[in-house]
Amino acid sequence: MKIFIDCLPCMLKQVLEASRMATDDIIIQEQIINEAVKILSDYKEYGCSPELALAMHNTVKKHTNNSDPYDLIKSRDIKAAKKIYPFLKSFLQNKNDSLYWALKIAATGNVIDSAIYNNIDVEKSTELELEKEFAICDIESFKQELKQAETILIIGDNSGETVFDKVLIENLKQYNINIIYAVRNNPIINDATVKEAYESGLDCCTSIISTGCDAPGAVLEYCSNDFLDLFNNSDLVISKGQGNYEALSDCGRNTFFLLKAKCPMVSRRLGVNLNEYVFKQNKQERS
């Protein structure tokens, strides 16, 4: 997906925040921003937002020698998500259409960030978000394809979210399907890498692989052959979050996008309101 001009201020703000996570040195923060705005001014040279985000966030790593500025935040998010994991399981047990709600739990994980974790009544806050139904939900088509499917590839997004994804994966087990969970190749923003997938305990219920791509979205051009092989040959693909949507929305293969539309541009593209949840099939076959 082409880079929306709305992404530019948003991304610059995020790099500024990342620079402050990585160092307290104001001079280095300025060096990072100086380089980041130069990259930003050439934004048209990048194919999609995750690519541009990677280039901009790399300035933080380069100037601070900190390969993972979000390390503490990711650990905190996973810890907080693990704490409500039993609640997520019992929430699901009380629902009739368990697949729908397992998908909804995984989508909700996309927004359970530090803000909500700071809330005293985390379970209550999460429940309120969980109960919101999908604005677009192609679950019937998904269920049909699931019947014949032997393998499903889930492309993960944020770190805390992996605990929510675990609930979905455990639910999918009933379909006797081979599940593979793909994560970022290297630390980028608060996204999950293999390290965070293990920290969340995903290794107990699924295979974990790297996309081979360092961007905060699976940009196929930069993914490994191993990942591409899985991406092309899995019977089903679930792509989680906005970053993967931006990288894969035009990819051509049949993909189910599972996310919350957190920005006005993505929500407009999806045809939903801002902050609505989506489980949307992109049926277009690769040309």
Place this chain on the structure above:
Amino acid sequence: MKIFIDCLPCMLKQVLEASRMATDDIIIQEQIINEAVKILSDYKEYGCSPELALAMHNTVKKHTNNSDPYDLIKSRDIKAAKKIYPFLKSFLQNKNDSLYWALKIAATGNVIDSAIYNNIDVEKSTELELEKEFAICDIESFKQELKQAETILIIGDNSGETVFDKVLIENLKQYNINIIYAVRNNPIINDATVKEAYESGLDCCTSIISTGCDAPGAVLEYCSNDFLDLFNNSDLVISKGQGNYEALSDCGRNTFFLLKAKCPMVSRRLGVNLNEYVFKQNKQERS
């Protein structure tokens, strides 16, 4: 004041908003942003934020031939402010230290924007904001200087705010002082020009002049000789809002800064919390 790196994403976002006010043409909006990010990447060439903001906002005017994208917003803000003008006057009548509260009314005008005008109970919302006292208030020093002063120059900021400033000016009349109110030379963001000062009825109680500067802050380097003459020779100067503070905080002359610290960088520089009100004297004499 040097440009804070925090200003960069904020300013880019504002130019994006301005581009959408000026045109519905997405191609033109992109052309504006393309040029604005190029300017942003050279931000170190600008002396202060208002200068950079001017250069970036000029791209909107250039690509749309719209010399005043905020025209409607300014009119709406002035109309809304005029509606609560009688309330502001009666609020002041009920206060003992009328000068303190007249200054506080003028400072509060700095934040009474469309958000609060959309509120049904505008008076109540405004009153809540008005009752917040100054975090820094150099009123004693101001009162002392006012006794001997013959002229006072007020450098205005936003358009809606001019109606609030009228209340301050009417209060200052009791000191038998010659009052001059300075506005931006040309439309920039939602700041007041001579047009908006007349629209607010400021011409009934004060002389109105242009700073000669087009930036959203009185950058002395670009001000007219007429303005500089007044700036240098007025007995008192009140500088309103963050833009003028950024342009004038290092100017050297004795100035009273009247504003709400709306951004973390400005509040840190002023030594107050975010969103606190300030009436702060900068005593440093020009070297």
